[in-house]
Amino acid sequence: MKSITIKGSQRESVGKKSSKALRNAGKVPCVVYGGETPLHFSAEELSFKDLVYTPNAHTVVIELDNGTRVNAVMQDIQFHPVTDSILHVDFYQLFEDKPVTLNIPVRLVGNSPGVRNGGRLLFRYRKLLIKALPSNLPDFFNVDISKLKIGDLITVESLKSDDFTILHPDSTVVVQVKMARTAVMVADDDEEETEGEEAGVEAQAAEAPAGEAAE
Numbered sequence: 001m002k003s004i005t006i007k008g009s010q011r012e013s014v015g016k017k018s019s020k021a022l023r024n025a026g027k028v029p030c031v032v033y034g035g036e037t038p039l040h041f042s043a044e045e046l047s048f049k050d051l052v053y054t055p056n057a058h059t060v061v062i063e064l065d066n067g068t069r070v071n072a073v074m075q076d077i078q079f080h081p082v083t084d085s086i087l088h089v090d091f092y093q094l095f096e097d098k099p100v101t102l103n104i105p106v107r108l109v110g111n112s113p114g115v116r117n118g119g120r121l122l123f124r125y126r127k128l129l130i131k132a133l134p135s136n137l138p139d140f141f142n143v144d145i146s147k148l149k150i151g152d153l154i155t156v157e158s159l160k161s162d163d164f165t166i167l168h169p170d171s172t173v174v175v176q177v178k179m180a181r182t183a184v185m186v187a188d189d190d191e192e193e194t195e196g197e198e199a200g201v202e203a204q205a206a207e208a209p210a211g212e213a214a215e
Contacts, residue, residue, distance in 0.1 A: 001137040003071075004051050005061045008043030010068065019088070028086045032062065032072050034093035039070065045086055052077060052086065055105050055126075059134065060091060071134070073102055094134045101167065103127040104138055106174060110146030114177035119150040125174045128156070132164030148177045 011018065011029065019029040022042045032039040041064055051058055051074060062070045072091040080087055094100060105127050115121050128141060141159055148154070153176035156168045 001057065001059050001134075001139050003059045003061050005063060006043050006047045006051070007063045007065075008041045008047070009065050011040040011042055014040050023085070023087065028089055030089045030091065032070055032091040032093050033075070034072075034095075035070075039068070039093075048086055048089065057102060057104050057137075057139065059094065059137065062091065073100055096134060099131050099133050100137070101129060101131045102137060103129050104141060106141045106143055108175065109142050109144045112145045112148040112177050114148050114150040114152060117150060118180050119177040120180040121145070121148075122176050122178060123174075124176070125168075125172065128159070128174070129167040130164045131167055136163040138164070143175060145175060145177075148175070150177050150179055152177055 008030070011022075022029050026045055027042040028045050028048065029042050030040070032041070039062075041062065051060065060072045060074060062068075062072055070091075071094040073094060074089060075092045076090040078087040078089075079085065092100065106123075106125060108123065112119070112121055130137075132138075143154055143159070145154070153173050155170060156166050156172040156174060157170035159174070160166060160170070
């Protein structure tokens with residue numbers, strides 16, 4: 001999995017007053033869990049743009065100005081309810097021999113023949129939660145939909161791998177193609193018109209004189 005480097009400074013003091021001062025200076029208070037003790041640091045808000053504002057998943061290399069270097073993944077992020085600025089970020093430290101849980105994005109590959117025939121593509125899960133060793137974390141799931149016809153679906157079971165564990169039931173539907181509602185309505189309308197025409201013909205035959213009916 002691709003990694004992003006975030007450079008910051010270890011925090012000398014922790015608390016609401018200190019965090020507010022950091023935010024006013026355009027910095028984000030952060031903490032790394034998973035080690036012997038939590039590691040508190042701060043970084044420029046712009047440092048997080050390639051990590052936060054992207055559909056992709058990344059690991060993180062945290063480099064502090066005191067020489068500390070930590071491999072981690074983002075676990076939680078808090079935004080300001082009005083300005084959407086980043087208020088706080090939680091990370092979890094990575095160790096090569098310890099599995100970690102992470103949401104991995106799903107990418108659809110190909111064009112569905114079912115959609116071309118009027119079906120509706122339902123993308124149920126754009127991310128899947130998995131558990132794996134850091135070295136086995138995939139960048140994304142490639143899901144081939146080039147053979148999906150109307151009524152077909154792809155479940156978690158077909159995406160399983162020995163390298164990681166998907167933390168969803170095997171029967172979880174990731175993507176499927178269903179009959180479009182408009183197509184069903186059109187089919188119903190056609191059927192009603194046909195029945196109406198047949199009823200009209202039968203009515204005309206019933207109203208016709210016996211001589212004409214015999215002809």
